Structure formats: structure tokens, C-alpha cells
Amino acid sequence: MQIRPATEADHAAVLAIVAPTLKAGETYAMRRDFSDAETLDYWFGPTHEVFVAEDDGVILGTYYLMANQQGGGAHVANCGYMTAPAAQGKGIARAMCEHSLIRAKERGFRAMQFNHVVSTNGRAVALWQKLGFDIVGTLPLAFNHPVNGYVDSYVMFRALS
């Protein structure tokens, strides 16, 4: 598997991963009713550096890297990762996160922050913790989960050093 910058040729494959994840509405605090064009506009937004995880010509995951804030907060990175449902449990998210930590450091970021990790997404929380992120904040009932109702979200953070 390789992780490389996404190109326009990857749009359809990326859409096939991002659209159902947003539509499910269980992990991202984003609109669930995006059109395909809106989904691509979001994922490939002007501030996002987008990568794909590719295995034998098949896109198994995608992530974006951006500055979490501007000005005095511009040294902290933010990422969003999505793995194709069929490729889950194979270490794709871990590989993408490890890649993003290196890439963020290379770009001069000093830390990485996830603003809104839904507490019911236990697999993600555990993985980010394994990769050095701490839960630095708990947002009480900040996420309205389509199945579980109002649940907490976590703010997760790690320095890049």
C-alpha cells in the first residue's frame, strides 16, 4: 500500500468513500445531505491537502490535512480520515494517521488536534490514543448520533516532536 497526494483522477474513488460516511452521519459533524459535488467541494476544499491510500490500484482510504486555526493557531494541524467500509480493520486508518503526522511535521506544524471525535466511535478513539493523542477535552452531548442520540465528543491533541 502506498499513500500519495490525491489527484483529480481520484475524485470518483474518494467520493465512493466520503459520501456514504457523511450520509451515515455517525462520525463527522457535517451535513448528511450533501450532493456529490458538495461532498467533493468539502473534501477537496481550498485549505485541504488531500491524500489517498492505494493498494494495487484500488483506493482504500483518504485523508485531508489542514491548519486547524489561522493566525496564532496556525501551527496546529487538523486531519480527517476515512477508510472504505470493505477495507476496515486492515490498518489503513493507522497508516494514514502515521503518514499525516510525518507530513504535518514536514510542513512545520507543531501539534495536531481533532476537534470533534464522537465518543461512540470507539475504534477511532482507541487508535488515536495508541498514536499518541490525548483526550484533552470532553464536549458534553455535543453530537447527535442517528442511532444513539446525544453523545459526548472528544477533543484530542498531540504535540509533534
Added chain:
Amino acid sequence: MQIRPATEADHAAVLAIVAPTLKAGETYAMRRDFSDAETLDYWFGPTHEVFVAEDDGVILGTYYLMANQQGGGAHVANCGYMTAPAAQGKGIARAMCEHSLIRAKERGFRAMQFNHVVSTNGRAVALWQKLGFDIVGTLPLAFNHPVNGYVDSYVMFRALS
């Protein structure tokens, strides 16, 4: 003093408050080099409901109200408040925050979150605490203060009930 929705006629007065605050770079994690047009585009952005605090025809403060996230996070509000330097210490920020809590509830929000309260901004931190906000997270060295260097920021949160 009254707090009312901002109109286009308020743009110059709002700019006179927002531009120097952003330029100082001590409290908002935003670019410090915005042009006037960029500053107005930011403050009056499409997702912002903007208000002004007016006393005897003079604009003493302004705030925006927005959803902090979309989708499953859209029930949590976010605000930014700015007071004219000459009007500080007169309760303008308190009045604007109290107004925003009522307005947010009226719009159906269930909670309010501030994502990035700079820890050196002690007056703001203390005021938000008085108004019912808790520090629910600490972002280590997440703000590069022009005078103090890297300092912590707080995530602050309160339910609206």
C-alpha cells in the same frame, strides 16, 4: 444600550472594532493581515448572524452567532464577541454574551461552545465562567501569542436550558 442585528450601515463601525482586534492578534486565532474587505467578509460571513451593541448611536461592540458544527453537531452554537477598546470594562461583552445565550436558545441551539479561548485573555475567561461556561478542555500551547509566545487555549462550553 441596545443590542440589535447589524445592518450594512454598521459596516464601518464594526470594522473599526474588528480590524484592530484581529491585527493585535492576541485573542482570535485568525489572520492578522486581513484587508478591510477580508475582515468584513469574515465577520459578516454567510453563516454568521451579526449583532451590534449600540449606545446613543455609537457602536460599542459586535458579536456573531453561528452553528459550531454541521450535521450531528449543529445543535451547538458558537459566538465571537468584540468590544471597542474605548468601551472596555463597561459590561458590553457581558451584555452581548447574555444576549447571545438568549438568541441561541431562541434559534433552537442546546449548548454553546467556544473553541479557542486564549488562556492569557483572563478577563474573557473569567467572564465566560461567570456566565455559566466551563473549561472543558485545555489545548496545550495551541496559541502563539505575539507577546507571550506559545500559550494554552481553552475550550469552553455550557448547556442552554
